[in-house]
Amino acid sequence: MSMPFYVSPEQQMKDKADYARKGIARGRSVVVLQYADGILFVADNPSRALHKISEIYDRIAFAAVGKYNEFENLRLGGVRYADVNGYQYDRRDVTARGLANVYAQSLGTIFTETNKPYEVELVVAEVGEDSGTDQIYRLTFDGSVADEHGYVAMGGQAEAVAQSLKDRYQEGAPLADALRTAVRALEAQDSERRLAAESLEVAVLDRNREHRLFKRLPAARIEELLGAADA
Amino acid sequence: MASHDAHTARSAGLFASPGTSSFSEFLGAYAPDLLPGARPLPEGVTAGDEIPHGTTIVAVTFPGGVVMAGDRRATAGNMIAQRDVEKVFRADEFSAIAVAGTAGLGMELVRLFQVELEHYEKREGRTLSVEGKANRLASMVRGNLAMAMQGLAVVPLFAGYDEVRDQGRIFSYDPAGGRYEERDYHAIGSGSVFARGSVKKLFRADLSAEDAALVCVQGLYDAADDDSATGGPDLARGIFPVVAVVTADGYRRLGEDEVGAVARAVVEERYDAPGGPTAPLR
Numbered sequence: 001m002s003m004p005f006y007v008s009p010e011q012q013m014k015d016k017a018d019y020a021r022k023g024i025a026r027g028r029s030v031v032v033l034q035y036a037d038g039i040l041f042v043a044d045n046p047s048r049a050l051h052k053i054s055e056i057y058d059r060i061a062f063a064a065v066g067k068y069n070e071f072e073n074l075r076l077g078g079v080r081y082a083d084v085n086g087y088q089y090d091r092r093d094v095t096a097r098g099l100a101n102v103y104a105q106s107l108g109t110i111f112t113e114t115n116k117p118y119e120v121e122l123v124v125a126e127v128g129e130d131s132g133t134d135q136i137y138r139l140t141f142d143g144s145v146a147d148e149h150g151y152v153a154m155g156g157q158a159e160a161v162a163q164s165l166k167d168r169y170q171e172g173a174p175l176a177d178a179l180r181t182a183v184r185a186l187e188a189q190d191s192e193r194r195l196a197a198e199s200l201e202v203a204v205l206d207r208n209r210e211h212r213l214f215k216r217l218p219a220a221r222i223e224e225l226l227g228a229a230d231a
Numbered sequence: 232m233a234s235h236d237a238h239t240a241r242s243a244g245l246f247a248s249p250g251t252s253s254f255s256e257f258l259g260a261y262a263p264d265l266l267p268g269a270r271p272l273p274e275g276v277t278a279g280d281e282i283p284h285g286t287t288i289v290a291v292t293f294p295g296g297v298v299m300a301g302d303r304r305a306t307a308g309n310m311i312a313q314r315d316v317e318k319v320f321r322a323d324e325f326s327a328i329a330v331a332g333t334a335g336l337g338m339e340l341v342r343l344f345q346v347e348l349e350h351y352e353k354r355e356g357r358t359l360s361v362e363g364k365a366n367r368l369a370s371m372v373r374g375n376l377a378m379a380m381q382g383l384a385v386v387p388l389f390a391g392y393d394e395v396r397d398q399g400r401i402f403s404y405d406p407a408g409g410r411y412e413e414r415d416y417h418a419i420g421s422g423s424v425f426a427r428g429s430v431k432k433l434f435r436a437d438l439s440a441e442d443a444a445l446v447c448v449q450g451l452y453d454a455a456d457d458d459s460a461t462g463g464p465d466l467a468r469g470i471f472p473v474v475a476v477v478t479a480d481g482y483r484r485l486g487e488d489e490v491g492a493v494a495r496a497v498v499e500e501r502y503d504a505p506g507g508p509t510a511p512l513r
Contacts, residue, residue: 049356051356054353055353056353073246074246076246076354077245077246079350079353079354080245080257080261080350081245083254083346083349083350083353084245084258084261084262084265086346087254087258087265087342087343087346088262088265102245106245106246212349
């Protein structure tokens with residue numbers, strides 16, 4: 001009978017974290033940023049069917065990078081969490097903070113208790129009455145939560161994308177300008193990258209809408225906005 | 232400790248296997264106490280009149296859509312339990328639902344159905360077909376059968392805009408979950424007999440949305456005329472029927488002023504002709 005090698009807990013956690021980081025770094029990036037009327041989500045994602053950005057509830061949306069089946073499972077669970085709570089209490093009682101906590105618990109448990117951690121990174125965002133009450137939470141594969149303001153970049157070349165956002169981001173920018181900033185940031189993933197409307201997935205949480213504030217922007221609208229920002 | 236275990240089990244349930252996109256089915260496994268049909272009932276007892284009942288609902292189709300309207304009265308026996316109750320609701324962007332029967336259960340059914348449709352839409356990334364929605368509602372009504380047998384019956388009326396056929400469609404239900412598609416118009420609730428007779432004489436295939444709303448209000452007036460449980464337009468308090476229109480542009484509830492104008496006109500006409508508009512004899 002062979003004896004298993006002893007691996008220290010520190011080493012185990014480090015190995016898992018490296019594994020998750022590598023997995024996430026292989027994918028393309030997503031950016032989330034506040035603009036004049038709410039929160040804008042932009043993903044470098046040519047698929048029309050496999051979404052990286054989704055509606056969770058009236059004022060809450062979800063963006064993810066990493067392994068599709070893993071973040072899709074989290075998305076479906078998040079929709080269940082939101083709908084059960086909204087049904088049991090009231091629609092106003094479903095909050096991004098509550099959802100972020102559930103995700104943090106779930107990701108933390110998976111990270112420590114299973115051999116293979118989830119290779120995902122998430123943003124849960126809730127649009128408020130004004131930009132001061134908007135909430136953006138970023139969750140990493142080990143269940144850590146960070147409360148973000150202004151903008152978030154995650155995915156493959158997150159550092160380069162975040163740097164571009166840092167240089168260009170302006171508070172309270174109109175939608176067209178915010179979208180242009182986001183697309184430029186995503187193009188910073190590598191020097192050759194040019195993103196057209198067809199290869200972008202774009203959605204907004206627009207506080208001026210009624211009832212369900214989440215809306216996907218079709219390619220034609222994205223093109224029009226990018227044209228307006230360039231003019 | 233037990234409650235802590237129950238809580239962790241619940242959290243795990245949220246993320247356990249992708250499973251069903253039906254909210255009520257998920258709730259049945261996850262928190263069955265939240266489903267109306269899953270609650271234990273005392274044996275051999277039948278609920279009496281003291282529980283509020285909602286009454287009359289009318290729906291009328293017109294080219295390109297459907298109008299649904301309900302009176303505002305809830306009764307508990309011979310008492311008026313509420314004079315401004317609302318029984319017509321937005322089910323989703325392209326459909327409306329209304330309930331007659333036990334008011335409390337009806338509201339719960341509506342809320343559950345609204346979440347059911349939205350839940351499916353968010354999970355699947357597409358909306359259900361009109362038939363799909365109508366069938367889901369049928370199985371939810373069926374879940375209430377035991378309660379219906381003990382005097383807590385609730386029956387919905389469902390109306391939706393069918394994008395494929397570009398027309399409004401109406402579905403009615405029986406307490407056992409039977410689902411029936413209705414042609415042109417339908418009415419449910421205690422005053423439905425009178426409302427249906429009235430709407431039958433006023434309906435024509437080329438109604439406009441405004442005229443379909445007028446037909447509904449006339450039908451409700453005739454129901455209130457002969458059924459004590461149906462409330463007529465309350466001019467003194469400014470309480471008028473709830474009227475909703477569903478078309479390709481989505482669900483729209485008419486404003487108080489719009490319905491008020493229609494209802495006032497109907498009441499005005501009835502001063503001269505209490506029986507309302509007459510149909511040609513030949």
